[in-house]
Amino acid sequence: MNTYFNHQAGFVSLVGAGPGDPDLLTVKGLRLIQNADVVIYDRLVSADILALANDNAEMIYVGKRLNYHCVPQEEINDLLVEKAQQGRKVVRLKGGDPFIFGRGGEELEALVEKDILFEVVPGVTAAAGATSYAGIPLTHRDHAQSVQFVTGHVKKEGQGINWASLAQSNSTLVFYMGLKQSGSISDNLISNGLDAKTPCAVIEKGTRRDQRVLVDSLDKLATLASQVESPALIVVGSVATLHNKLDWFNQ
Template sequence: MKSGKVWLVGAGPGDASLITVKGLDCIRQAQALVYDRLVSAELVQQAPGDCEMYNVGKNPDRHPVPQPQINQLLVDCARRGLNVVRLKGGDPYVFGRGAEEAEALAQAQIPFEVVPGISSAIGGLAYAGIPVTHRDYASGFHVITGHLRQGNEPQDWGQLAKLEGTLVILMGMTQLASICQQLIAGGKPASTPAAVVMHASQQRQKIAAGRLDTLVEQVAAAGLTAPALIVVGNVVNLRECLAFVPEQLPLAVIPPRMLS
C-alpha cells in the first residue's frame, strides 16, 4: 500500500481565524486529524465527517498520550495510506515538539510537510498590545521555554537576565516566582516591566502587567493560571497604548473553503 502523508500544521495562538489558509485547507482534506488540547474546537470541527479523530492533548502536569506514542500514531496512520494532519497550537517548531515528530516521520520514511503557524510568542503578545520589538525599546527578542525535558539542567536564569531586548517565556507559569527572583538576582532591575497573558488572542484573554518584582502578586490577584505567556522588557510599557481588546471584536469566523 502506498504511504499517506503527514502535514504538521500550526493552529496559531488561539483565535481560530488566525490559522493560515493552507493550514485550514489541510484540515478540511484530512483523513486523520491528530490534535492538541489547546487547539480551537472550531478548527477541529472543520475536518470532514469521516475523518479519524485523535485527541492527544497534554495537560501541564499530565501527558495522557506520551510523545513516543504520538510519533508512532502519525507513522501508523500514514502507513495505512491516510493523509494525516497533526494540528498543534502556535507554530509546530516553536516549543511544540514538531521537530521530534518530523524526525520520527523522516526515520520511518513517511512523506511530511510543515505548515507554519503564528507563534503565541509573537501573535499572542500582539493581541495583548505588546510588540516583541520596537526601535526605542527592544532591538531583539528571545523566546525561552520554562519547561525542559526531564533530566536536563534547568535554565540558567542568571545568564538569561543579562540578555538585551525582550524575554518571552513559554511554559513557565509553574515557576513564575522563581523565574522573577532569579532574573532579578541575575541583574535585571526589579522595576523592569513584565506581564503575563492568559488565553492570548481569545475573547477570554486576561492580562496582568506590572514590574518584575510585583508580577507574582498581580498574577495571583488576577487569577491567572497556566498555560500563559510571560514577557519581560520595556515593550510591556506600550500595552495600554497599543492594546486592542478581543472582547470588543466580532466573533472569529472561519471563512469558507479558499483553495480548490
C-alpha cells in the same frame, strides 16, 4: 507537494494551528484540515479550529498539560507512523507553531525513520500572536532591539537556562509554559542583575475572545501568574508598558 497524498504509504502534514483565534490559521492549514482523513491534535488547539475538520475525519486527542500526559510522546510518534502507513492523509495539528516548543522536530524524525512522507505548515506562534493582540510589540526602537523565546517548563531549578545571559541581554524575554515557574523566573532574573521593577506582563488565553492581560513589575510576577490560568505567556521587558496605550483588542 500535495500530490504526495496519493502515495500508498500515506502522508503527514505537520500544521501549526496558531494561538487560538481561528482567523489566524493559514490558508494552507485550513485546506489540509478540511481534507484530512485523520487529525491528531493537542490541548491548545481551539475548538473553533477543530470544528473546521470534515465530518468523516477521525479526530484523535493526544494533548498534554503540566504533570499529566494523555499520550506519551513515543506513542504519538508511533500513532503518526501507523496512520500514515494505512495510506491515510494525516494532519498533526499543534497549537502555535510546530517548531517552537512544539516537539515537531522529534515527530518528524520518527517519520523519517519509517520513510513516511511529510510536509510542515508553520503557524503563528503564541509569542507573536498573543503579544500582538495585547498591544505589546516584541521589539520597539525605544525599548528593545531583540527578543528571546524561552521555555519556562524546566524540571530542575535553572536547568538549561543561562539566567545571567538573559538578565543582561536588554532583550524582550518571552517565556512559554512558565506559570508554575513564575516565582523561579523572577527570582533568577533578579538575582542575576535584572531590575526588580522591570515591567512584565502575563497574557492569558492570548488571541481568544476571553483573553486577559495583567501588567506589573518583575518582582510581582508570581502574584500575576497566580491570577490566571493556562494557556498563558509571560513577557518581561519595558515593551510591556505599551499595553495600556496600544490595547486595540479590548476596545
